[in-house]
Amino acid sequence: MLASRITLPEGLLPDRVSCIISNQLAPDFALLEAEETTTAAMVDKRRREFVHGRCCARQALANLGYPDCPVPVGEDRAPVWPDRVVGSISHCDGTATAVAAHIENACSLGIDLERCEALDAALMPMICRREELARLDGDERERLLGKLIFSAKESLFKCIWPEVRRFVDFQEVEIRLNLEDNSYTARPHAADLPAGLFEQVQGRIGQTGGLWVTAAFRS
Ligand SMILES: CC(C)(COP(=O)(O)OP(=O)(O)OC[C@H]1O[C@@H](n2cnc3c(N)ncnc32)[C@H](O)[C@@H]1OP(=O)(O)O)[C@@H](O)C(=O)NCCC(=O)NCCS
Known part of the structure; x- marks a missing residue:
């Protein structure tokens, strides 16, 4: 689903954390309904980075056994992960990354x-x-x-x-x-x-x- 010409540095996070980085958004990726609601006011560049971050998050969650799981935006702008999962998203200059883990393996994450x-x-x-x-x-x-x-x-x-x-x-x-x-x-x-x-x-x-x-x- 997701192509990337770069990788995260080895050993950045423990193996039990699902880590995705991408500098090429999959052309067929689409937001889920729960994620779309916050994008109406976004300018193109902002929407692209948001979508790219969600694409990484979707893949990170799929690796944990949660395929097709939305990651909506919380009231505080923080991403809302499924129950008993923690994670984090970042994007910069056309690259996006997301990390996620079961709560048994990490209390919280930041990237x-x-x-x-x-x-x-x-x-x-x-x-x-x-x-x-x-x-x-x-x-x-x-x-x-x-x-x-x-x-x-x-x-x-x-x-x-x-x-x-x-x-x-x-x-x-x-x-x-x-x-x-x-x-x-x-x-x-x-x-x-x-x-x-x-x-x-x-x-x-x-x-x-x-x-x-x-x-x-x-x-
Ligand atoms: C929230 C903040 C850290 C985001 O960093 P950024 O460099 O602007 O942007 P990044 O691409 O790295 O990260 C953006 C992502 O962070 C996530 N995010 C936003 N608010 C968040 C919060 N309160 N908690 C956790 N994650 C948050 C979102 O997923 C966001 O991407 P999205 O809007 O596309 O979903 C930054 O805007 C901010 O408010 N910083 C001030 C507080 C701070 O950093 N203090 C430092 C001393 S501890």
Whole structure:
């Protein structure tokens, strides 16, 4: 059903997580009725990325034994997965990805794709905390890694969303990248964000087809 010339980095998520990435939307793919309801106001580009994300989600769910299962949009814009399934969707520059797992195998998941390019200089202090900027200081890849931190925060946000249910500002979270083993850890800097939740998150980083890929997994 789905063709792709790229793959997700090996070992990004445990084998029990169904992972799909695609840079070529299947021409015969169609949304299901429950997914169509939210698309009326979408401009073409937005509709294309939404459809592509749903196509990946459909395939990820089929791999878990849920063929032809819709993934509607929740009130909070988060995708609504079938009972006892968790998952996440991301899209960037014509590539889409979706990950899904049975609840017995993962409490929550987050995935994010971003262009593998330097983060805008003006955005660096908005996205990165002081400690993060200090760690990047003097590194020639400073703004490229700034973009990676941005992606890590977005995958983390999607993973913790079911627990926190509020917008989390980029300054409220500190990411520590470990480029040796392609992982990241996260720590909250807000009184109402539970440190224990963040300790449960395993953050992973990688690259494919000119994109940063980050994933967050809670078992
Ligand atoms: C929600 C958000 C993370 C989406 O990221 P993005 O880079 O804009 O876009 P992506 O393509 O990576 O992801 C979009 C998908 O995320 C999913 N999504 C949207 N809101 C979500 C939420 N609250 N929880 C989980 N997933 C969500 C949707 O599936 C969406 O795709 P769709 O609308 O086509 O279904 C981002 O828009 C946002 O609001 N960020 C602010 C909060 C944040 O990241 N804080 C960082 C500190 S923890």
